[in-house]
Amino acid sequence: MSSAVDNEKILQFLPFSSVISSSFWHKLTQMKIDVYALNDEPVEITGYYTNQSISSRLPACLNVDYSSFENRQVSDAVGTNGILCQGLLQNTNTLEAFKDINKQTAINKCGEQIWNDILSGAALSNPSLLTRFLLLTFADLKKYQFYYWFAFPTLVFPSKILLNDDPKEVDKVLTKEELLQFQQAYDEFKSSYGQSAFVVEKNTELGYKCHPLKELANLKDIMWIGFCDPSSLPTNPGWPLRNLLALLAHHHKERLVGLSILCWRDGVRDGQRRVGSSLLIEIKDVVYPGETDSIPKCLGWEKNERGKLGARTVNLSNSMDPERLAESAVDLNLKLMKWRLLPELNLDLIQNTKCLLLGAGTLGCYVARTLMAWGVRHITFVDNGRVSYSNPVRQSLFGFDNCLNGGQPKAESAANSLRKIFPGMMSRGIDLRIPMPGHYVTDAEEVEKDVQMLADTIDEHDVVFLLTDTRESRWLPSMLSAYRGKLAINAALGFDTYLVMRHGQREPWNPGQVQSEKSKGVMRGALAGRQLGCYFCNDVVAPGNSTKDRTLDQQCTVTRPGISLIASGLAVELMVSVLQHPQGGNASAEISTDAMTTVQQHQQQELEKKEAINSSPLGVVPHSIRGFLHRHQQVLPATEAFFNCTACSPLVIQRYAEKGYAFLAEVFNDSDVLEQVSGLADLHKDIATIEDWDYPEESEGSTD
Amino acid sequence: MSSAVDNEKILQFLPFSSVISSSFWHKLTQMKIDVYALNDEPVEITGYYTNQSISSRLPACLNVDYSSFENRQVSDAVGTNGILCQGLLQNTNTLEAFKDINKQTAINKCGEQIWNDILSGAALSNPSLLTRFLLLTFADLKKYQFYYWFAFPTLVFPSKILLNDDPKEVDKVLTKEELLQFQQAYDEFKSSYGQSAFVVEKNTELGYKCHPLKELANLKDIMWIGFCDPSSLPTNPGWPLRNLLALLAHHHKERLVGLSILCWRDGVRDGQRRVGSSLLIEIKDVVYPGETDSIPKCLGWEKNERGKLGARTVNLSNSMDPERLAESAVDLNLKLMKWRLLPELNLDLIQNTKCLLLGAGTLGCYVARTLMAWGVRHITFVDNGRVSYSNPVRQSLFGFDNCLNGGQPKAESAANSLRKIFPGMMSRGIDLRIPMPGHYVTDAEEVEKDVQMLADTIDEHDVVFLLTDTRESRWLPSMLSAYRGKLAINAALGFDTYLVMRHGQREPWNPGQVQSEKSKGVMRGALAGRQLGCYFCNDVVAPGNSTKDRTLDQQCTVTRPGISLIASGLAVELMVSVLQHPQGGNASAEISTDAMTTVQQHQQQELEKKEAINSSPLGVVPHSIRGFLHRHQQVLPATEAFFNCTACSPLVIQRYAEKGYAFLAEVFNDSDVLEQVSGLADLHKDIATIEDWDYPEESEGSTD
Ligand SMILES: [Zn+2]
Numbered sequence A, B: 001m002s003s004a005v006d007n008e009k010i011l012q013f014l015p016f017s018s019v020i021s022s023s024f025w026h027k028l029t030q031m032k033i034d035v036y037a038l039n040d041e042p043v044e045i046t047g048y049y050t051n052q053s054i055s056s057r058l059p060a061c062l063n064v065d066y067s068s069f070e071n072r073q074v075s076d077a078v079g080t081n082g083i084l085c086q087g088l089l090q091n092t093n094t095l096e097a098f099k100d101i102n103k104q105t106a107i108n109k110c111g112e113q114i115w116n117d118i119l120s121g122a123a124l125s126n127p128s129l130l131t132r133f134l135l136l137t138f139a140d141l142k143k144y145q146f147y148y149w150f151a152f153p154t155l156v157f158p159s160k161i162l163l164n165d166d167p168k169e170v171d172k173v174l175t176k177e178e179l180l181q182f183q184q185a186y187d188e189f190k191s192s193y194g195q196s197a198f199v200v201e202k203n204t205e206l207g208y209k210c211h212p213l214k215e216l217a218n219l220k221d222i223m224w225i226g227f228c229d230p231s232s233l234p235t236n237p238g239w240p241l242r243n244l245l246a247l248l249a250h251h252h253k254e255r256l257v258g259l260s261i262l263c264w265r266d267g268v269r270d271g272q273r274r275v276g277s278s279l280l281i282e283i284k285d286v287v288y289p290g291e292t293d294s295i296p297k298c299l300g301w302e303k304n305e306r307g308k309l310g311a312r313t314v315n316l317s318n319s320m321d322p323e324r325l326a327e328s329a330v331d332l333n334l335k336l337m338k339w340r341l342l343p344e345l346n347l348d349l350i351q352n353t354k355c356l357l358l359g360a361g362t363l364g365c366y367v368a369r370t371l372m373a374w375g376v377r378h379i380t381f382v383d384n385g386r387v388s389y390s391n392p393v394r395q396s397l398f399g400f401d402n403c404l405n406g407g408q409p410k411a412e413s414a415a416n417s418l419r420k421i422f423p424g425m426m427s428r429g430i431d432l433r434i435p436m437p438g439h440y441v442t443d444a445e446e447v448e449k450d451v452q453m454l455a456d457t458i459d460e461h462d463v464v465f466l467l468t469d470t471r472e473s474r475w476l477p478s479m480l481s482a483y484r485g486k487l488a489i490n491a492a493l494g495f496d497t498y499l500v501m502r503h504g505q506r507e508p509w510n511p512g513q514v515q516s517e518k519s520k521g522v523m524r525g526a527l528a529g530r531q532l533g534c535y536f537c538n539d540v541v542a543p544g545n546s547t548k549d550r551t552l553d554q555q556c557t558v559t560r561p562g563i564s565l566i567a568s569g570l571a572v573e574l575m576v577s578v579l580q581h582p583q584g585g586n587a588s589a590e591i592s593t594d595a596m597t598t599v600q601q602h603q604q605q606e607l608e609k610k611e612a613i614n615s616s617p618l619g620v621v622p623h624s625i626r627g628f629l630h631r632h633q634q635v636l637p638a639t640e641a642f643f644n645c646t647a648c649s650p651l652v653i654q655r656y657a658e659k660g661y662a663f664l665a666e667v668f669n670d671s672d673v674l675e676q677v678s679g680l681a682d683l684h685k686d687i688a689t690i691e692d693w694d695y696p697e698e699s700e701g702s703t704d
């Protein structure tokens, strides 16, 4: 339309500079973990800029922060904090994906959207559609390293704007009085429409009046087209003017030449509103791109710190609260498991499960660690030992320092360790000796207190792990867990064998309920969880005083070290499988007369059984797992609760329910009482010979 | 013989007070662990007392210390340190056994021995036979608590000795000149005979002369019977006189009345020898016990601190060097395993095995812990990561503190942790990135250095654990381990599956040796260790660049937490089984087409196979263990080395042996090179279709 001359004044725009509040990253982290998961589709966010800067040393900032994720009406663009802009956030799952995104394609797509909003007139009604932005991110949440790249798409249409003169500050053009009048007109418009662009009309009667852009066609006395200008430079307007000019060039091409633009800057300094540095520019001529595609060229990727087109990074690991960093890092790891592999996994259920670990020895330490890795936050240890020098190499929550000066109490020391591993743990240690059948009680008052404490503690927890070093010390917690209907997980070690089992879980004892029915037989080759036996169900004698007169090597059960890791890992996986099973503790266990069949057979069977046995998303939920390291064998026996069991039978539970501690006191002083109450004694009379138990008797996990 | 009168002067003896040097307990601990094991038969030790005390405030001490365990000639009783006594140490295995020992029976037995030595005259020739003692101990080596009880058996024979007068100090009786003369006579006797009792003759010609006790019968001018007196009381002789009087009463009853006894005290004060406080006592009358058993009554159990007959305890945990305490406590635990369960276990072999752990992630941490529990002292980690916030809940050698400020380097942090657990560890961390096939090398010089470092490190170790988080990062160490003939143990995890395997172990590469023979077929359903494959033997493509463009969840392999404990436990147990196998790395592995048969079948098979397969004392030594937690299955496939393996085949090894880093550089830049060199590429041409690998492909253990 006009050829360039040497001293032509070309209109140039100050690009946006992005500003990301660290609160944005925190919120993104949370959204990634809680909402987006592995979804990397673009999502809508908002940003904002202000036209309030009154210092020309500040760049034109486009800000995003935690509130960017809120669902906001961008049509009400001019809020108290500034002018809202609609943005599109694409958070990739990998750095490679971040890099691989075709940047031109992405910005073109956004440009197309803006162009369509121009063509359709939507942008006339809602000028904030012109200030869309793109934000591309990759959040490396392991390192709290964030990669990001903003684009502020702008259409190259017109391709060049020539000015009549250098931009002038509005207070050089208007009188103070006039400026004040305009200011009032603008405020009125702002409170009515809240839009970031407007038409300024001035007629002699009414003075200044601001109108929405869409009324432009009907207005005659147009003085200026105004827009909220993020720039504070005395020489250049900010980026939003570019797409605004594209809009005007499309809809009001004829008005463009000669048009005056008000770059409205509306700040406060020294308690005074300052609008005088708003710029006025007057368009002398306009150059349009040659005949090209239907959509104008689009550009606007932000340059990085080095002035190159490229992404920026920020690392927040130092600025964030380390405990919260740990919190979300641990959370993320588990969420990844869920997102990727097990969408049906209920992580909250695991996290909220309160676990009581009886014994803070080799098994207790490894079980606690495995629970933590699963996200369990509540772990309580019960142990009455102190950390000794031989412990740390086997008991993974203790170090050499814990052994000094006689050794720290194990339960407390283990609980402290958990918090040193992960500050989010709610861990507690209780120094308590578990009273045992047949272990004569000398201080009855003390023991009664201990029993009460143990019973209360079991009440406060959801799962009880039996990890002590003697068979007898498992009796009381087994009985109390059965009485209170808690899930009990048992792990016991031999030299190179292990037993990991869940006790049959029934409802808490209710005297009104008939619980003392004998077995009703077994359906479909599986036992319901409530039908399963406990650790003592296979015993035909009461747990007695087995620690008496054991030699040094027997006192400390010697096991192949690998065994304790295997048993601990299995014990926790068993608990998690139960928790994730739709029927929880009542999950059935297959009765496998021959657990050792081939993988292929099992795979077939699995299909067949899927209907019959409602398995956990984590697979089968066996009653017990017995392993024999000597030949690397493992069997999964499931056995029914024994009507005369000394620990879980209704006969024993009922006696405890009725007599309370008085019954226990008898048992502690003489374990034969248990055989009487459970009916075992009668059974002994009935049976001449007793079948031998099939497996080598395991010794117990040691807390020594 | 005479009736008691009111003011009769009854001879009373100062009992021994036992003094146990802490060096005694240290030596006992060592003897218990290294020699006695569970043997609780009494063993001979020595103690000593001195007659050198010159202060009456000191008790008559019988001392035992580290030297008590040395084999010493007690006949030379009077040494420079004092008078040696023969003792019998009985160290029980339990506190109960300690308590249960019948104290009267024990002391009677010792009394009988003394009496027999009196009757036989042996005690006349060797008076030290009269000062036997008993020491009963129980060493609770977990708590460094020692229970002990001394007995100084003395025969009540005669039952009462009456004196003419109170004991007199010898310098009140002899002139200075006379005392000096006697002293010279005693010194002569001491240097000739070194006995603790003697006969003092005085005749006018020769002056004083001391004779051995056995010459008593032949001597006439007997002035005194002397003995080295541990007492320094001015009123009472010490305990040894009692049995000496019994000896005299039996052999020289007729001489007893009127006999003078020299209680010889021979000390030094202010640099001056002092013998003047030696006592002289004169026997007025003797009362014998009524006709009783053939053996006189025996007494002499030491009273405890409270003046009661009872045991004493001492706890050395505070006085001992804690690091040495830890050392011996850890040692003891392993020794107990050997003593009680596996006498053929070679613990030294394990302790001296140098283990290199490639990867200090979940697997690396648990493997290291399990190795420590087995007594391994040399552990080196290789990892190039830093500890991040998500690590500690899964990686058991790290805590929250290790994550702060960007995280400590993992290898070093893990190595430090081991020493905090057990100061005796020789642990090291190497921050090194293992170069991988197909991962283009940008800084060749750096990578060449890393390769050299890795090769040197593998050379310095005996066992290489492959625990990194990608398949490709296992290639170089697999190849180098094969080249150097090291035992390689591999552990890899899937979400709920694991693979633990040993690589076939052959001799270090020797170009002169023909190694490139193809399989010679399999004998007896088992493969020798050298015939077994490696991790890559089942692959039909070279390890490539699999980490490229993995999403967040794939980058960090997500596994059920229990899996890593199970795999780590199994990996270490596999290593220990190999080490303990008579054929070591060449131990055969059964080829089990159906590893899942019943326990019963296996038990039968085991008997049958005992001859065929020379199993480790720890049981079978499988080639690999594949576990599937979903159904709690485990199989033990053994596969033969693949002639075209990209990692362990002679073709690849030979190329490396010839070209060194130049070959590796090619591989790092393009993994196809491996397919060429190994012959896989040719094979691909030959085979139209490739059978699918039967098991779900496992992902790898993560160090993230
Ligand atoms: Zn039961």
Ligand SMILES: [Zn+2]
Binding pocket: B533, B534, B535, B536, B537, B641, B642, B645, B646, B647, B648, B649
């Ligand atoms: Zn191989």
